[in-house]
Amino acid sequence: MPTRNIxxxxxxxxxxxxxxxxxxxxxxxxxxxxxxxxxxxxxxxSEREYIAFGNTDRLQRVxxxxxxxxxxxxxxxxxxxxxxxxxxxxxxxxxxxTAQRVTVKIRKQEPAxxxxxxxxxxxxxxKEQDGEAA
Amino acid sequence: xxLELRSLRVKECGPLRDVCIDFCDASGKPRPIxxxxxxxxxxxxxVLELIVTLLEFLDKNSRMFFTGAVGHVLSVGGIxxxxxxxxxxxxxxxxxxxxxxxxxxxxxxxxxxNNQQPHLFEQQQGIGQLEELIRSxxxxxxxxxxxxxxxxxxxxxxxxxxxxxHSRQLTPLRGTQVQKExxxxxxxxxxxNVREFAGSLDSYLIWLDYAEPETFARAIEFLNxxxxxxxxxxxxxxxxxxxxxxxxxxxxxxxxxxxxxxxILIMLLExxxxxLPYSIVLIDEIENSLxxxxxxxxxxxxxxxxxxxxxxxxxxxxxxAFVDIFGLDSTLILTEF
Numbered sequence: 001m002p003t004r005n006i007x008x009x010x011x012x013x014x015x016x017x018x019x020x021x022x023x024x025x026x027x028x029x030x031x032x033x034x035x036x037x038x039x040x041x042x043x044x045x046s047e048r049e050y051i052a053f054g055n056t057d058r059l060q061r062v063x064x065x066x067x068x069x070x071x072x073x074x075x076x077x078x079x080x081x082x083x084x085x086x087x088x089x090x091x092x093x094x095x096x097x098t099a100q101r102v103t104v105k106i107r108k109q110e111p112a113x114x115x116x117x118x119x120x121x122x123x124x125x126x127k128e129q130d131g132e133a134a
Numbered sequence: 135x136x137l138e139l140r141s142l143r144v145k146e147c148g149p150l151r152d153v154c155i156d157f158c159d160a161s162g163k164p165r166p167i168x169x170x171x172x173x174x175x176x177x178x179x180x181v182l183e184l185i186v187t188l189l190e191f192l193d194k195n196s197r198m199f200f201t202g203a204v205g206h207v208l209s210v211g212g213i214x215x216x217x218x219x220x221x222x223x224x225x226x227x228x229x230x231x232x233x234x235x236x237x238x239x240x241x242x243x244x245x246x247x248n249n250q251q252p253h254l255f256e257q258q259q260g261i262g263q264l265e266e267l268i269r270s271x272x273x274x275x276x277x278x279x280x281x282x283x284x285x286x287x288x289x290x291x292x293x294x295x296x297x298x299x300h301s302r303q304l305t306p307l308r309g310t311q312v313q314k315e316x317x318x319x320x321x322x323x324x325x326x327n328v329r330e331f332a333g334s335l336d337s338y339l340i341w342l343d344y345a346e347p348e349t350f351a352r353a354i355e356f357l358n359x360x361x362x363x364x365x366x367x368x369x370x371x372x373x374x375x376x377x378x379x380x381x382x383x384x385x386x387x388x389x390x391x392x393x394x395x396x397x398i399l400i401m402l403l404e405x406x407x408x409x410l411p412y413s414i415v416l417i418d419e420i421e422n423s424l425x426x427x428x429x430x431x432x433x434x435x436x437x438x439x440x441x442x443x444x445x446x447x448x449x450x451x452x453x454x455a456f457v458d459i460f461g462l463d464s465t466l467i468l469t470e471f
Contacts, residue, residue: 022173
């Protein structure tokens, strides 16, 4: 068995591991996401801890550093913000609760197209124009 | 003499299979403060116990060399089976400590214990000078000295190892006879909860009040500065008890302080009483019973103390407050990840 060297790590990784303790750290983008998952996953908080990271580059650096020094294959989990509410990865086994957050997407409506015929056009000419419905 | 811990190598001791803990910063110098963090069962207490136990063997007057049925050292470099069986070393395959003794000369020294037959206890040459200093420091009286002049007052004393295990409390005491409470130099001081009057903090304060009024005044000033919600400290000569008077004028004994207040009082008063320059202070579960507000207060008090008198501090904790105050760059994670 190789010697495990315990030495200073980056501040971000030290804080992540300190907060997580024996649990698997799961990094999420911001505090709002962290609170959402923390509430959703109450039953498993002894196994994993959600940590808000904010900056994506920072988050990736921590994941890379953890992989470098870790004896495990997948020491840190990451939840992408887009996957939070609609499609939670199966690995987290998150059960829906009544307080589940719903994202409402509002899409800008394309203007309705119509055409009209210019009645005053000279015989043999028909003029078609585009316009918006009132 | 300067004494700093550089690294600890351990094989097969409790949860520590084969680890090397580095107590130095990026420049290779020992950090003044190290926070050992990690899950329960990750080996934090084991690390402190190993440091204290291995260093204890540097003191040939120590109980380690004279206890048990065999009762003597097998050889200059050996440890008797009986002495060994009482320590964590009996459950350790290998442990090695690397020390820095003099920064100017970059003098390093190592201690190594290999749990094979015979039990070898090896030390590098540089340690002889420290051993000699420890031997000559015994019986010297130290007590609540002026922190700013301690290096001048005690130039010839060896540093100490001051260890506070996780259980720290003041219990109601038996016995009421006034004892002479001189604080003598100890190479290793391990705080122990006492139930007898003699050797207790009660007895110590009462002796100071009786025999050392100037030191007593300093001690009381120090205790009052701890700021336990306006509580003030004193001694009732009639009852032979140290007393705490609350802001509203009620009085109780120091063992009636809350467990958190007791923790702070024990650690800071004992350090103030025994700390010599360049000592190593080890505190297990430093946050015991402390509200975060008191955790910050204790951390800041230790840092202030370190500004007056240099010492290496190694603490174990689960509390964020100590990481906040002592710094993430001083924090080592023992949990395997």
